[in-house]
Every structure is written in C-alpha cells, then in structure tokens.
Amino acid sequence: MPIILAIETSSETASCALLRGDAVISRVSSGVRTHSQAVLPMIQELLAEAGIALADCDAVAFGSGPGSFTGVRTACGVAQGLAFGGKLPAVPVMTLDAMALACHQQHGASEVLVVLDARMSEVYWAQYRFENGAPVAVLPAVLTAPADVKPQGAPVLCGNGLSAYAEAFPVGGFAEVMPHAEQIAQLAAIDFAAGRTVTAAEAQPLYLRNKVAYTQAERRDMAAAKDGGA
CATH class of the missing domain: 3.30.420.40 (ATPase, nucleotide binding domain)
Known part of the structure; x- marks a missing residue:
C-alpha cells in the first residue's frame, strides 16, 4: 500500500494527513495561524510521529479545489514544493x-x-x-x-x-461536512494505484469560477452553439 502525504487548505480549517496502508493520522489547524504558517509544522509532526522522512512517501496529495482562492493556492504551492524536494509525484484531488x-x-x-x-x-x-x-x-x-x-x-x-x-435547502443535511486531508489522502491512494498522478510542475488548482470548469448556463450556451453549427 502506498504512503500518501495529503494537504487540504481550501476552507477555514487547514488539515494534513499521512496515509499508510489502511491507517491514517492527521492534524488540524483552525484560526490560530494562517494556513501557510500552519501546514509545514503539521507535516513535520506527522512525519515524526510515523518515524519516516518525506522521501519515504510515495506521493503528495492536495485538495485542488474548488474553495478559497488563497487556500487552494496554498495547498497546491506547498504540495509542489514537497513534491519537488522529495522527487515525488503529486496527486490533485477535488475537494x-x-x-x-x-x-x-x-x-x-x-x-x-x-x-x-x-x-x-x-x-x-x-x-x-x-x-x-x-x-x-x-x-x-x-x-x-x-x-x-x-x-x-x-x-x-x-x-x-x-x-x-x-x-x-429546507430539507437540511450535514452542513458540518467539509474537506479534510484524511479523505484527500484516501482518494489520492486510489488515483496513485491507477497511475493518475502529475509532476510537481503540472500540479494546478481547480478554480470553477475561473473557467477551469463551466457553469450550467455556459454549458447550455456551448451546447446550443455546437448544435447550431452542426
């Protein structure tokens, strides 16, 4: 089973996780420090607790968005730096x-x-x-x-x-469920096993608002234009 280091900073809470086989350990930081200040210390704690070095990991995963513009950029940037430094592949996972x-x-x-x-x-x-x-x-x-x-x-x-x-949303639901590095790591392990990884240089955030994906209205307009031109 792969060893996956995961970072998630797309919301108000920052989290990091380390997945080894079926076991996952994690750290969470909320409000005390900025995400950029909190992430690296959490990663160092996780690696120390597991008794391994960054180079022992198989991949670095990150929550690629959508989410906070600054937060998504933070996760991607940290993941890129770690992947470069550890000569590891990166695995972007949608939040x-x-x-x-x-x-x-x-x-x-x-x-x-x-x-x-x-x-x-x-x-x-x-x-x-x-x-x-x-x-x-x-x-x-x-x-x-x-x-x-x-x-x-x-x-x-x-x-x-x-x-x-x-x-x-009058029917309600579970509003407390938010992105967390534990699930980022678990999904990244599936992608890693299937060969769905990128290089550090290829790792990119996902900004739905910045046309990486399209809104429903835009999709309808594109479909109509395509049908009209057929």
Missing part, C-alpha cells in the same frame, strides 16, 4: 469528492449531494453515488446560484452551503 467521501463514511450515505459555499451568493455543487467505497460523479461539479441546485432523486446533502443559504 467536493473528498466531502462526498466524508459524508459516505460518517453518515452511511450512498447518494450524496455536496454543496460548498462559493461566496457572492453562489455555491459549488456536485452529486455522487458510491461504487466499491469510492465516489462516482452523477452530476459533475458546477458553480450556480443556490436556487439552481437541482439534484437527481433524493441524495443526502452535505456541506456549508446548506447553512449559508438555508432558505434554498
């Missing part, structure tokens, strides 16, 4: 995937709708089902107004978008 896995693990949900507050009266959201314990996107991640979140069926809802825009 919404990690939230879905957390909801599945903590609440037994087999169908999950993740809703993450994107500020500016918008949310990032995606819907998942689970196969062999891993999330599979039913509705890929998009950025919309809360009122435009349209799940399929009756999934379990999670994420801080539920509390930030409670009027749009």
Whole structure:
C-alpha cells in the first residue's frame, strides 16, 4: 500500500494527513495561524510521529479545489514544493469528492449531494453515488446560484452551503461536512494505484469560477452553439 502525504487548505480549517496502508493520522489547524504558517509544522509532526522522512512517501496529495482562492493556492504551492524536494509525484484531488467521501463514511450515505459555499451568493455543487467505497460523479461539479441546485432523486446533502443559504435547502443535511486531508489522502491512494498522478510542475488548482470548469448556463450556451453549427 502506498504512503500518501495529503494537504487540504481550501476552507477555514487547514488539515494534513499521512496515509499508510489502511491507517491514517492527521492534524488540524483552525484560526490560530494562517494556513501557510500552519501546514509545514503539521507535516513535520506527522512525519515524526510515523518515524519516516518525506522521501519515504510515495506521493503528495492536495485538495485542488474548488474553495478559497488563497487556500487552494496554498495547498497546491506547498504540495509542489514537497513534491519537488522529495522527487515525488503529486496527486490533485477535488475537494467536493473528498466531502462526498466524508459524508459516505460518517453518515452511511450512498447518494450524496455536496454543496460548498462559493461566496457572492453562489455555491459549488456536485452529486455522487458510491461504487466499491469510492465516489462516482452523477452530476459533475458546477458553480450556480443556490436556487439552481437541482439534484437527481433524493441524495443526502452535505456541506456549508446548506447553512449559508438555508432558505434554498429546507430539507437540511450535514452542513458540518467539509474537506479534510484524511479523505484527500484516501482518494489520492486510489488515483496513485491507477497511475493518475502529475509532476510537481503540472500540479494546478481547480478554480470553477475561473473557467477551469463551466457553469450550467455556459454549458447550455456551448451546447446550443455546437448544435447550431452542426
């Protein structure tokens, strides 16, 4: 089993985790220091607790977003530096995937709708089902107004978008479920085993708001343009 070092700083809470086989240890920092100040000390603590060096790890994973612009950049930058220094591959993991896995693990949900507050009266959201314990996107991640979140069926809802825009989600859910490095590490182990890694130089954040992905309206417009030109 691979040894995965994971970093997640896309929200108000920063976390780091070290996965070895089925065992995972982690550290969390919230509010005391900035994420950039907190991450490296947490990583040093994890490596010391495990009795290993960075070079003993097989890959460095990070929450690639969506999330806080500064936070996502922090995780990517630290992961790049560690991957360069340790001559290790990097594994970007979408934060919404990690939230879905957390909801599945903590609440037994087999169908999950993740809703993450994107500020500016918008949310990032995606819907998942689970196969062999891993999330599979039913509705890929998009950025919309809360009122435009349209799940399929009756999934379990999670994420801080539920509390930030409670009027749009009267059925409620698990608003406390947020991205954490433990799930980033677990999903990265799956990607690592499948060869889905990148070099340190190739590691990039995911900014849904910056056109890395498209909103639903943009997808409809592109589809209409394509049909019109066919």
